[in-house]
Amino acid sequence: LAKTTQPVSMDSYEGQEVNITCSHNNIATNDYITWYQQFPSQGPRFIIQGYKTKVTNEVASLFIPADRKSSTLSLPRVSLSDTAVYYCPLSGGYQKVTFGTGTKLQVIP
Amino acid sequence: GAVVSQHPSRVICKSGTSVKIECRSLDFQATTMFWYRQFPKQSLMLMATSNEGSKATYEQGVEKDKFLINHASLTLSTLTVTSAHPEDSSFYICSARDPGLAGADEQFFGPGTRLTVL
Numbered sequence: 487l488a489k490t491t492q493p494v495s496m497d498s499y500e501g502q503e504v505n506i507t508c509s510h511n512n513i514a515t516n517d518y519i520t521w522y523q524q525f526p527s528q529g530p531r532f533i534i535q536g537y538k539t540k541v542t543n544e545v546a547s548l549f550i551p552a553d554r555k556s557s558t559l560s561l562p563r564v565s566l567s568d569t570a571v572y573y574c575p576l577s578g579g580y581q582k583v584t585f586g587t588g589t590k591l592q593v594i595p
Numbered sequence: 596g597a598v599v600s601q602h603p604s605r606v607i608c609k610s611g612t613s614v615k616i617e618c619r620s621l622d623f624q625a626t627t628m629f630w631y632r633q634f635p636k637q638s639l640m641l642m643a644t645s646n647e648g649s650k651a652t653y654e655q656g657v658e659k660d661k662f663l664i665n666h667a668s669l670t671l672s673t674l675t676v677t678s679a680h681p682e683d684s685s686f687y688i689c690s691a692r693d694p695g696l697a698g699a700d701e702q703f704f705g706p707g708t709r710l711t712v713l
Binding site: 520522527528529530531535573577582583584585586587588 | 601639686703706
């Protein structure tokens with residue numbers, strides 16, 4: 487399974503846009519890129535998923551360059567409640583999903 | 596989105612006893628469910644893949660005789676921690692895919708079960 491690499495932690499002030507990058511140099515052709523949010527003592531929550539280019543939903547945007555070797559999760563105008571750990575596992579073809587270390591985002595008032 | 600539940604949400608047991616954790620897909624049928632374990636301040640570690648009607652597939656280093664997985668129906672998978680010891684104390688999370696979602700590969704996660712072994 488392709489490995490993903492993310493920054494361990496990030497800080498941001500409330501109201502700012504936050505971009506979290508995930509590197510996946512060995513992504514397979516059939517892999518999707520999915521981002522999850524996890525609060526302490528809770529299961530991960532789906533944020534967004536994409537295969538290539540840009541995907542946007544009501545909570546975030548996901549940017550994937552043409553070579554698909556990285557992806558960037560963009561959270562517009564973060565609030566204190568966005569403080570969490572964010573993961574970007576790869577998955578494809580109903581194979582198992584392996585989580586990397588995740589990025590701990592701390593939103594500061 | 597699809598909903599996955601877990602029961603119990605937290606359990607405390609004595610060393611040497613067995614504990615069963617249930618994972619249910621509430622509004623879809625899941626032929627495959629996954630079990631993860633998460634220690635404090637660490638990422639999720641995949642323990643095993645649970646397949647309905649067949650034996651589970653365990654990840655390297657996970658003792659299949661200690662962590663018994665049963666996927667008896669399309670909506671229920673159970674994880675039994677046998678002869679639990681304090682080092683088994685952890686946060687156990689299950690997930691499932693909804694095969695009805697065409698073109699996507701999203702997993703739906705349960706809320707997790709906090710196991711504390713005294």
